[in-house]
């Protein structure tokens with residue numbers, strides 16, 4: 306199907322209006338900040354690799370990136386150490402268990418299996434070299450900014466909210482350490498992982514970040530290459546297998562696009578070579594994925610005939 310600008314904007318508008326009444330789910334509350342974000346906020350955006358933006362709703366509201374950050378740090382580490390080292394040291398297969406599962410680690414001798422669950426993401430952060438936590442953090446923040454095409458910033462409020470409540474993730478850090486799968490000081494890795502979840506992005510930012518993945522690693526706004534084209538299939542395959550956690554299989558079955566969600570309510574899907582779809586709505590389902598966000602992204606994917614397995 307030839308996707309004209311009018312066709313894409315009509316799909317975005319219809320996705321927004323048809324998903325808006327979908328009021329199921331609840332804000333994440335295990336991170337206090339997230340519980341306080343207005344639940345009715347709802348933004349939808351699409352960007353094509355030529356930099357055209359299509360949007361509806363609250364696309365300029367800045368929210369916590371949360372787990373969507375895992376994709377961009379994985380991109381950084383894949384560039385730094387190569388895709389095969391990622392597979393050996395962290396693993397690249399889905400866990401079939403919730404994103405913060407300790408049991409998943411116990412079942413596999415402390416190997417996280419996936420870079421897109423908390424344990425794997427903490428291990429990925431531990432592979433970012435740097436003399437200090439701040440040096441390591443600077444590289445990760447720079448990568449988020451390169452994907453977004455503008456300087457991304459940490460929210461001190463969100464970071465504070467997470468750093469003072471992240472006991473479960475700290476436990477995961479020590480379990481990785483005991484298994485030999487944390488490659489830096491574990492509390493440093495958890496600290497930096499927590500910061501990477503605490504940056505602020507808008508739905509438009511997510512669309513740009515996704516369009517960079519859709520466009521072979523070239524940012525559509527800056528025209529700079531952010532990640533080698535050869536690494537994009539590795540990132541998108543991880544998103545397909547684990548991007549929506551235990552719902553990833555159903556998502557592939559029903560929507561057929563690599564995706565990534567965060568407990569801040571953001572969600573991103575990538576149609577390689579074509580476009581990225583981003584949405585934001587805080588209420589989550591039991592797995593941890595935005596209810597309205599999933600509905601809106603699925604609507605657009607279907608309306609524009611983007612299912613990868615249907616092409």
Ligand code: GLN
Nearest residue numbers: 371372404423502567568
């Ligand atoms: N910061 C959150 C955590 O570590 C991110 C989880 C998520 O978005 N799924 O629990």
